[in-house]
Amino acid sequence: MTILATEGLTKRFPRVTALDRLTVTAGAGVTGLVGANGAGKSTLIKILLGLLPPTEGSATVLGLSPATQALEIRRSVGYMPEHDCLPPDVSATEFTVHMAQMSGLPRSAARERAADTLRHVGLYEERYRPIGGYSTGMRQRVKLAQALVHDPRLVFLDEPTNGLDPQGRDEMLALIRRIGAEFGISVVVTSHLLGELERVCDHVIVIDGGRLLRSSAIGEFTQATRSITVEVEEGLEALAERLTSLGQSVTAHGRLLSVDAGAPATFDVVRDAVVDLGLSLVRLEQGRHRIEDVFREESASV
Numbered sequence: 001m002t003i004l005a006t007e008g009l010t011k012r013f014p015r016v017t018a019l020d021r022l023t024v025t026a027g028a029g030v031t032g033l034v035g036a037n038g039a040g041k042s043t044l045i046k047i048l049l050g051l052l053p054p055t056e057g058s059a060t061v062l063g064l065s066p067a068t069q070a071l072e073i074r075r076s077v078g079y080m081p082e083h084d085c086l087p088p089d090v091s092a093t094e095f096t097v098h099m100a101q102m103s104g105l106p107r108s109a110a111r112e113r114a115a116d117t118l119r120h121v122g123l124y125e126e127r128y129r130p131i132g133g134y135s136t137g138m139r140q141r142v143k144l145a146q147a148l149v150h151d152p153r154l155v156f157l158d159e160p161t162n163g164l165d166p167q168g169r170d171e172m173l174a175l176i177r178r179i180g181a182e183f184g185i186s187v188v189v190t191s192h193l194l195g196e197l198e199r200v201c202d203h204v205i206v207i208d209g210g211r212l213l214r215s216s217a218i219g220e221f222t223q224a225t226r227s228i229t230v231e232v233e234e235g236l237e238a239l240a241e242r243l244t245s246l247g248q249s250v251t252a253h254g255r256l257l258s259v260d261a262g263a264p265a266t267f268d269v270v271r272d273a274v275v276d277l278g279l280s281l282v283r284l285e286q287g288r289h290r291i292e293d294v295f296r297e298e299s300a301s302v
């Protein structure tokens with residue numbers, strides 16, 4: 001089943017072309033939409049929702065046209081925007097019930113759905129507190145709840161991990177996986193980090209400067225870009241030398257080292273080298289790729 005398709009989709013603003021003849025399709029499941037800041041991700045979502053008209057080209061969402069069937073699309077699609085303007089003086093329950101009613105549910109059904117949805121996103125205990133006192137992570141969950149409350153077939157999540165600490169990010173990613181796997185709702189989720197989407201997506205679309213760079217199943221991405229990122233407080237050069245002498249392929253990116261992880265043992269080799277050299281480890285992560293790395297690989301392989 002195709003959940004979205006674009007054909008030559010172009011959006012020109014007076015000073016910038018945000019989308020440039022984008023032709024892409026995505027099927028059911030969790031799709032990651034990846035691109036650096038300004039790549040055109042939010043513009044694409046807004047066009048798909050019928051909130052912005054394209055300059056040229058066409059698109060469909062769940063087989064519907066955003067140009068002529070935006071209301072039908074909003075009935076079946078949820079949207080978690082990147083920025084929020086949540087009212088500070090109402091509770092998550094009041095807000096989510098209100099959003100459910102806005103999408104056509106009667107009050108009693110809206111209350112029931114809001115309670116269920118808030119429980120699913122992990123906001124049940126705090127649901128009667130005013131949103132003004134919520135942390136960033138809780139606000140993100142309110143935004144997610146309002147996107148899910150009308151039981152959509154598809155949700156667009158625009159940068160849902162923005163502003164979250166590592167634990168909050170992990171929790172949000174786990175929730176996204178559950179939305180796709182347990183509730184059977186298709187998800188399109190944006191991020192500027194391929195590494196975090198790798199963990200939850202079935203398919204990834206990469207855009208750069210409004211153009212399609214790549215669209216593939218996640219397996220093809222991870223094979224092509226598998227690496228380990230390591231950051232130490234001091235002694236990065238010594239670590240790079242040690243790893244190179246151990247036969248590892250190492251690239252420095254400022255304060256970070258990226259190590260090709262061809263073999264499963266590479267992770268242990270890096271950890272042992274850090275310990276042997278007595279370095280203080282800040283970060284050691286598998287499979288976190290900056291989007292720029294994918295761009296480099298793509299242009300190198302052209």
Ligand SMILES: Nc1ncnc2c1ncn2[C@@H]1O[C@H](COP(=O)(O)OP(=O)(O)OP(=O)(O)O)[C@@H](O)[C@H]1O
Nearest residue numbers: 013014016018035036037038039040041042043044
């Ligand atoms: N309403 C607008 N008027 C003029 N330019 C705009 C408008 N909306 C977006 N743009 C420009 O279009 C380009 C793409 O923006 P968009 O918000 O779609 O990118 P993005 O990939 O979502 O990045 P970010 O994560 O930073 O929001 C940017 O150069 C942005 O400045």
